[in-house]
Amino acid sequence: MSHVHAMSDDQVSNELKKMTAFIRQEAIEKANEIHIKADEEFAIEKSKLVRQETAAIDSEYEKKFKQASMSQQITRSTVANKSRIRILSARQELLDKLFDEASKKLKGVSKDKKKYQDILKNLILEGTYALNEENIQVKARKADYDxxxxAIEEAQAEYKSKVGKDVSISIDESDPLPDGSAGGVVVVGTGGKIDINNTFEERLRLLETDALPSIRVLLFGDNKNRKFHD
Known part of the structure; x- marks a missing residue:
C-alpha cells in the first residue's frame, strides 16, 4: 500500500499513457481487421454482383441476338419469297404471252397451201398409225376439203409404203370442224367411237401442258440447281 501511494503523479500519468496507447493500438488493429474483412466481403459481394449482372447481360444479349437473327431470317425469307413470286409471275406472264401470240398465228398457217397440205398429211398419218385400222375418217373445215x-392421198400412199397394207381414209362431211377453227383435223376410227384430236388448237393446248416443262428449260434454263425454281 505504501508503494502504491508512493507512485508519483508522473508515474501514474505514464502508466495511463501506456494503457491508453495499448488500448489505442488494439483498437487500430481491430479497426484494420474489420476494414480488411469489410474489403474482402465487399470484393466478394462485388464479384458476385458483377458475375450476376454479367450473366444477366449475356443472357439478355443472347436473347436479343436470337431475336435479331430470327427477325433477319424472317426478313430474308420474306424477301426471297417475294422475289420468287415476282420471278414466277414474270415467267408465267411471258409464257401466257407466248401462247397467246402462237394462238393468233395459228390461223395464218393454212394460208400457205403447200405447207399446210404437208402438215395435214402428217397429222392424218399420226392418227392413222395410232388407230391402226383399215377404215379411217377425217373431220376438217369445209374450206380445207380440197x-x-x-393430203389423204399422200397419207394413204405413205402408210402403205411404211406399214405394207392399204388404209381407206375419207372425209366425214356430215360433221365438219367449225369455220372458226384454226385448222388441222380430227382422225376418227372404230366407227366413230375413237377419235384423235389433231386440230391446231388442241396441239397448242398439248404444248401448253405436256411440253411446258421443256419450254421452261428452253426459255429459262435448267432450274434444278437454282435456289428459286418452279
Whole structure:
C-alpha cells in the first residue's frame, strides 16, 4: 500500500499513457481487421454482383441476338419469297404471252397451201398409225376439203409404203370442224367411237401442258440447281 501511494503523479500519468496507447493500438488493429474483412466481403459481394449482372447481360444479349437473327431470317425469307413470286409471275406472264401470240398465228398457217397440205398429211398419218385400222375418217373445215383430199392421198400412199397394207381414209362431211377453227383435223376410227384430236388448237393446248416443262428449260434454263425454281 505504501508503494502504491508512493507512485508519483508522473508515474501514474505514464502508466495511463501506456494503457491508453495499448488500448489505442488494439483498437487500430481491430479497426484494420474489420476494414480488411469489410474489403474482402465487399470484393466478394462485388464479384458476385458483377458475375450476376454479367450473366444477366449475356443472357439478355443472347436473347436479343436470337431475336435479331430470327427477325433477319424472317426478313430474308420474306424477301426471297417475294422475289420468287415476282420471278414466277414474270415467267408465267411471258409464257401466257407466248401462247397467246402462237394462238393468233395459228390461223395464218393454212394460208400457205403447200405447207399446210404437208402438215395435214402428217397429222392424218399420226392418227392413222395410232388407230391402226383399215377404215379411217377425217373431220376438217369445209374450206380445207380440197387440201385435205390431197393430203389423204399422200397419207394413204405413205402408210402403205411404211406399214405394207392399204388404209381407206375419207372425209366425214356430215360433221365438219367449225369455220372458226384454226385448222388441222380430227382422225376418227372404230366407227366413230375413237377419235384423235389433231386440230391446231388442241396441239397448242398439248404444248401448253405436256411440253411446258421443256419450254421452261428452253426459255429459262435448267432450274434444278437454282435456289428459286418452279
Amino acid at each position: 387440201t385435205v383430199r390431197k
